[in-house]
Amino acid sequence: MNLLDQRVAETLSSTGLLAQSVPGFQPRQGQTDMAMAVSRTVHDGGQLVVEAGTGTGKTYAYLVPVLLSGQRALVSTATKALQDQLFSRDIPRLVEVLGLPIRVALLKGRSNYLCLHRMEQARHSPESAQPGAQKALAKIETWAQSTRTGxxxxxxxxxxxxxxxxxxxxxxxxxxxxxCPRYRACHVNLARKEAMASDVVVINHHLFFADLAVRESGVAELLPTVRVTVFDEAHQLNEIGVNFLGKQLSTVQLHELVRDVLATGLQLARGLVDWQALSAGLEKSARDWRLAAGMHRGSVRLRWSGQHPEGVEPGEWDAALQAVTQALAELQTGLDMVSELAPDFQRLGDRTRELMQRAALFADTPNPEGVRWVEVSAQLRLIESPLDIAQAFSALTRPVAAAPPGDADSGALLGPDVDPDSLEALMAADPRHAVGDALAGPAVGVGHRAWIFTSATLGDEPSLRWFTEPCGLSSAEVMQVDSPFDYAQQAALYVPPHLPRPGDPAHARQVAALVLEALAILGGRTLVLTTTLNAMRSIGDQLQSQCEGDVEVLVQGQSPKRRLMERFREGGGLGDAHGRMGCVLVASASFWEGFDVPGDALQLVVIDKLPFPPPGDPLFEARSQRITQQGKSAFADHALPEAAVSLKQGAGRLIRSETDRGILVVCDNRLSTMSYGRRLVRGLPDMRRLEDHAAFLDALRQLTTGASHLSA
Ligand code: SF4
Structure with missing residues (x-):
């Protein structure tokens, strides 16, 4: 056991610093096992993938070894909420308890920071004429005087x-x-400089991939180079990465260019070029192009494997794309005429050229290695992306040859918008970069990078292939840590045998009827997760029209997610000692994960049907096709694991603490009748099965009595 391992084990033990200082901290075997594995990886380098069941305490399990190692580290999460929690709560608490001289920074994407230059131009934009805009701008300008971070x-x-x-x-x-004239005071650059001078930087996956994308272009780097990178909520890496590593062109980008050209042109070069005419030309071509994609209800994805997207009229599509290219070229000529007047015009020119290159890419046939499609809503978005991040990621996480101490850090710099001299000086002068080796001792494997990936759900079987293959991590060490919760005592699973099959027009109505029956007993405390927005609306409408008594029906989209979650947490139900009104929330999409309501406020999760990926999704189809070409089964090796992981995530909303009790209802009897249902059930925590409706109603009644577990 090396020094770092010893310190990690001591810290997490029953007599360690955490037990002495953190109220309620108790050693948990799963947490210690995970922390020791992280410690080994940080020490030796390599890739570690850990699926840590709910309640493991995975945040401390990776933070303790990473912080104790003293190595420079990036910690990346999928959501800003977890980013804020790590930066404002978990890391400061540990740094204090462990007594470490560590500097920590929070770095968000650039759209989260005030841009001083654009704020100064904002009063000239057409949007600033909208009602209330001047007052809001004045408020921003006042805040801009006092904010340190922006x-x-x-x-x-x-x-x-x-x-x-x-x-x-x-x-x-x-x-x-x-x-930029405000470059020295720029909040984005100051935040990055602070990150560069810190030992631990908390980022999000979007920022990580934005950095990777610009590194690949050879242009710049946004993040410090570190020895340790931790991805929490790692199950989202592939989907986020594919989005960033692909190429996109959208009518939104064209409209934004029009807006910025008008604002800048009229302010800095009025009368020199006919900005109104050039902007109107580009605006019209973008609108016509959207029309060429045809009329569709809501948002749809059109496949695009040949020369044109499916379902469009080829001649009309080509003419519309040609008109966009022509309008961009005319704008380019106008911008070139004034490019010497201000850097703003040079940047607008670069942007226009980049959009022309994208238009040329999408006028050509798709890259056979990737997948191309168009998203049509009120706008158009053309996307060509790799099928996964395996190639990009395996190159990145491949072990590197040992380098002398300091090399990795000093090569870590930002890009065209950061003054390299000041950063180099800043880092060279910062003694904190010596902390790591001093703390961890000479045994730390300098030169080897450590990559740690963790989440509560990374697959439905022990090899975690669902996660490792698309991320190019086939040779990573893989570990599963079971949840410490006693699911057999705390939770039960019910698959109603009497409901029609999903797809039957009566299905949503009957799901709503079952929920109403449960609400009559529980008085709220219910989350309904649907696989489609249609089912969500249908079930939500029926509950709203038929719910009686003291139950408030919440439906996704009514208010922001955070507000809905707060309202749900406050909710009571029948038997609520404070007489609070109970809630039922009907939601889809993002609520299948990250909805965390511990305690009695949530006791029943109803899932409308098995969450297979939607048919007709181009990315899913292209991935299935590749799997078939590899001689495997698109259903067993792709669709089924996807459904299993989503089901596990949805089910994971139910039990969030050792004292929670609840029932999971899956309104899709394929879970009982089809052979693949067994595999899906195996992927879920080991809950007691409720065999019939009477047993379900009985279990609901037990929940209202406050019994400590659900008895058979
Ligand atoms: S450098 Fe970029 S982000 Fe910073 S103030 Fe200037 S335009 Fe805005």
């Missing part, structure tokens, strides 16, 4: 979806980088 989260009352948000924040497309 983090837009500090600014209350301005929603991310507001049309003012993009006017006062930047994108990679519109940032002027080192040519």
């Amino acid at each position: 983090d837009m989260a500090e600014l209350t009352g301005l929603d991310e979806r507001s049309s003012l948000w993009p006017l006062v924040t930047s994108t990679r497309d519109n940032c002027l980088g080192s040519s």
Whole structure:
């Protein structure tokens, strides 16, 4: 056992620093096992994948060895909520308890920071003429005087979806980088410099891939190079990565270019070029192009394996794309005429050229190695992406040859919009970078990078292939840590035998009837997860029209997720000692994960049907096709594991603490009648089965009595 292992084991033991200082901390075998595996990986380098069941305490299991090692580390999460929790709660608490001289930074994507240059231009944009915009801008300008970080989260009352948000924040497309007049005071750059000077940086997966994408282009790096990288909520890596590593062109990008050209042109070069005419030309071509994709209800994805997307009229599509290219070329000519006047025009010119290159890419046939499709809603979005991140990621996580201490850190720099001299000096002058080796001792494997991937759900079988294969981690060490919860005592599974098959028009109505029956007993405390928005609306409408008494029906989309979750947590139910009104929440998509309601506020999770990937999804189809070409079964090796992982995530909403009790209802009797149902059930925690409706109603009644477990 090396020094780091010893310190980790001591810290997590019953007499260790955590037991002495953190109220309620108790050693848990699963947590210690995971922490020791992380410790070994940090020490020796390599890749470790850990599926840690709910309640393991995985955050401390990776933070303790990483912080004690003293190595520079990135900790990446999928959501801003977990990012904030790590930065504001978990890491500061551990740093204090462990007494470590460690500097920690939080780094978000650039759209989360005020852009001083764009804020100064915002009053000239057409959006600023909208009602209330001047007042909101004045508020932002006042806040801008006092903020140290420029983090837009500090600014209350301005929603991310507001049309003012993009006017006062930047994108990679519109940032002027080192040519910007506000470059020295720029909040984005200051946040990155702070990250560069820190020992631990908390980021999110989007930022990680944004960095990877710009590194691949050879242009820049956004994040420090570190020895240890931890991905929490790692199950989302592949989908987020595929999005970033692909190429996209959208009518939104065209409309945003129009908006920025008009604002900049009219402010800095009025009368020199006919900005109105050029903008109107591009705007019209973008609208016509959207029309060429045809009329569709809601949002659809069109497959695109040949020269054109499926279902479009080829001549009309080609003409529309040609018109967009032509309008971009005319705009380019106008921008070139004034490019010497301000760096803003040079950046707009670069952006226009980049969009023309994208238009040329999508005028050509798709890359056979990837998948291409179009998303059609009120806007058009063309996407060509790799099928997974395996190639990009395996190259990245491959072991590197040992390097002398300091090499990896000093090569870590930012890109065109950061002053390299000041950063180099900053890092060289910072003694904290010596902390790691001092703490961990000479045994730490300097030169070997450690990659740790963790989540509560990374597959439905012990090899965790569902996660490792698309991420290119086939040679990673894999480990599963069981949840410490006693599912057999705390939870039960019911598959109603009497419901029609999903797809039957009566199915949603009968699911709603079952929920109403349960609500009459529980008085709330119920989460209904649907696989489609249609089912969500249908079940939500029926509950809203038929729910009687003291149950509030919440439906996804009524309020932001955080607000719905807060309301749900406050909810009571029958037998609530405080007389609080109970809640039922009907939701889809993002609520299958990250919805965390411990305690009695949630006791029943109803899933409408088995969450197989939607047929007709181009990415899913292309992946299935590749699996078939490899001689495997698209159903058994792709669709089924996808469904198993989603089901496990949905079911994971039910039991969130040692004292929770609850029932999972899956309204899809294929789980009982089809042979693959057994595999899906095996992927779930080991719950007691309720065989019939009477047993289900009886178990519901037990939940209202406060019994400590669900008896047979
Ligand atoms: S450098 Fe970019 S993000 Fe920073 S103020 Fe200038 S335009 Fe905005």
